[in-house]
Amino acid sequence: MKVLGIETSCDETGIAVYDSDNGQVWQRLYSQIEKHREYGGVVPELASRDHVVKAAPMLEEIIAEIGDIGALDAIAYTRGPGLVGALMVGANLARGLAWALNKPLLGVHHMEGHLLAPMLGDETPELPFVALLVSGGHSLLVDVRRLGEYRILGETLDDAVGEAFDKTAKLLGLPYPGGPELARLADSVASSRFEFPRPMTNRPGLEFSFSGLKTAALNIVRENEPLDEGLRAEIAHAFQQAVVDTLRIKCRRALEATGYRSLVIAGGVGANRCLREELQKTVRKLDARVYFPALEYCTDNGAMIAYAGALRFLAGQQDNEIYEVLPRWSLDTLPVI
Ligand code: KG4
Ligand code: ZN
Numbered sequence: 008m009k010v011l012g013i014e015t016s017c018d019e020t021g022i023a024v025y026d027s028d029n030g031q032v033w034q035r036l037y038s039q040i041e042k043h044r045e046y047g048g049v050v051p052e053l054a055s056r057d058h059v060v061k062a063a064p065m066l067e068e069i070i071a072e073i074g075d076i077g078a079l080d081a082i083a084y085t086r087g088p089g090l091v092g093a094l095m096v097g098a099n100l101a102r103g104l105a106w107a108l109n110k111p112l113l114g115v116h117h118m119e120g121h122l123l124a125p126m127l128g129d130e131t132p133e134l135p136f137v138a139l140l141v142s143g144g145h146s147l148l149v150d151v152r153r154l155g156e157y158r159i160l161g162e163t164l165d166d167a168v169g170e171a172f173d174k175t176a177k178l179l180g181l182p183y184p185g186g187p188e189l190a191r192l193a194d195s196v197a198s199s200r201f202e203f204p205r206p207m208t209n210r211p212g213l214e215f216s217f218s219g220l221k222t223a224a225l226n227i228v229r230e231n232e233p234l235d236e237g238l239r240a241e242i243a244h245a246f247q248q249a250v251v252d253t254l255r256i257k258c259r260r261a262l263e264a265t266g267y268r269s270l271v272i273a274g275g276v277g278a279n280r281c282l283r284e285e286l287q288k289t290v291r292k293l294d295a296r297v298y299f300p301a302l303e304y305c306t307d308n309g310a311m312i313a314y315a316g317a318l319r320f321l322a323g324q325q326d327n328e329i330y331e332v333l334p335r336w337s338l339d340t341l342p343v344i
Contacts, residue, residue: 008080009073010320011104012313013066015058015097016089016117017143018042018049021309022065024073025127027317032127032310033072035065036303044183048173055092062100079110083316086114086326087333088144094332105327113316114326118145118338119157120311121273124300127314132269132298137261139254141282142274143169143184146215147338148261151271154318155343160261161213168250168276171217175224175246179239190279193243201227201242203249208256213264215257220249251282255289268295278305319344 008028014021023034039057043049070076084101087094098114105112122138125131137160138149146163166174169186176185181192203223206216224246231238258270270290276282277299290297304311322344 008317008321009078010081010083010313010317011069011079011101012115012309012311012316013062013082013084013097013101014117014120014307014309014312015062015093016085016087017093017307018054019307020058020061020065021307021312022062022069023309023313024069024079025310025313025317027321030127032313033069034308034310035068036308037061037065040184047177047183049090051090051092054090055096058093058096062096066100076108079108081111081113081316081320082108083113083115083312083320085117085120085312086329087117087336089117089334091332091334094334098332111320111325112327113319113324114329115312115315115319116336116338116341117307117312119155119341120315122149122151122157122271123315123318124273124304124308124311125271125298127304127310128298128301130298132271132296135265135267136269136271136298137258137265137267138271138273139258139261140274141168141254141272141276143167143173143186145274146217148213148257149338150261150265153343154322155341157338157341159337159339160264161215161257163215163217165216165218166221168215168217168254169274171220171250172276174221175243178221178224178228179234179243186276187278189243190247190281192240193247194280196237196240196244199241199245199248201245203245205249205253205256208253213257213261215253217250220246247279247281251279251285254282255285258286259289259293262290262293262295270295270297272297272299273305275306278302
């Protein structure tokens with residue numbers, strides 16, 4: 008069964024087809040980063056307009072690859088959370104297609120897409136598992152008992168992890184989106200003379216707070232100006248170390264609290280090399296396992312939406328009567344499948 012997935016919640020246009028019979032994926036991904044870079048962040052109106060221009064031609068390319076638009080069994084799109092105008096572009100394209108082809112339509116939760124993305128790989132986690140979702144807009148730990156049954160164990164009280172990476176990168180003069188750039192700079196040195204706090208780790212609980220790290224970075228930058236390349240790398244290194252350490256501590260706590268043996272990492276920050284290495288060490292000590300999506304499925308993409316849509320369609324869900332997108336949508340309110 009072939010399901011089309013359309014992702015337009017933020018600044019990536021992702022179009023993919025997932026075949027549930029053999030796991031095959033056809034996909035196109037277009038990043039708008041260049042369009043937003045000069046503004047230092049995503050400009051919602053530009054994002055919507057660019058999705059309009061890019062989505063349909065990308066869809067045509069994929070259809071040419073699979074041969075026949077009639078081969079699609081269902082159409083899935085990101086219904087939320089995200090930028091409202093951007094979401095509407097994908098939703099309307101999906102709705103038009105579903106109507107024209109007389110096919111079932113599925114509105115997928117963006118974060119459910121992220122947390123199921125590791126299942127597109129060869130080694131898939133068994134349920135139940137703990138998921139750490141770390142992206143530009145979200146940071147949460149989720150207890151995944153069954154598909155659709157998501158209990159939020161802890162969330163950020165302020166900035167998301169990716170946001171903290173991006174803001175600190177900006178302070179260091181790195182181009183937007185700074186997360187990967189900051190990581191590269193951090194990895195260029197083996198140690199740092201600086202030390203950042205590990206927020207909210209000295210008391211029990213699974214909540215996060217990352218805005219203090221950005222302030223700590225600002226203070227260090229001010230105290231050490233002018234910064235040369237070496238100093239910037241050391242600041243980046245200490246910042247990354249603090250974030251990774253904090254996430255590692257909370258993941259360990261979540262595994263201990265649930266008694267689960269599998270940890271799934273998803274979202275753009277899941278691409279971070281240092282985070283991957285440290286979590287591998289942590290789970291080894293706990294006799295548990297950690298699963299990461301392939302790098303191409305870590306950041307926003309259409310395949311994860313097609314996959315989540317396929318699972319929901321196979322479970323009998325259909326959203327052809329739903330018309331509104333949900334810019335805010337809590338993960339723990341989804342129907343269990
Ligand atoms: O999941 P995603 O593509 O989009 C959202 O739904 O937000 O995540 C993007 C975020 C950005 O903040 C980006 O800077 C961060 O993920 N990111 C990274 C790395 N790669 C992407 N942060 C740290 N290290 C990386 N290697
Ligand atoms: Zn995302």
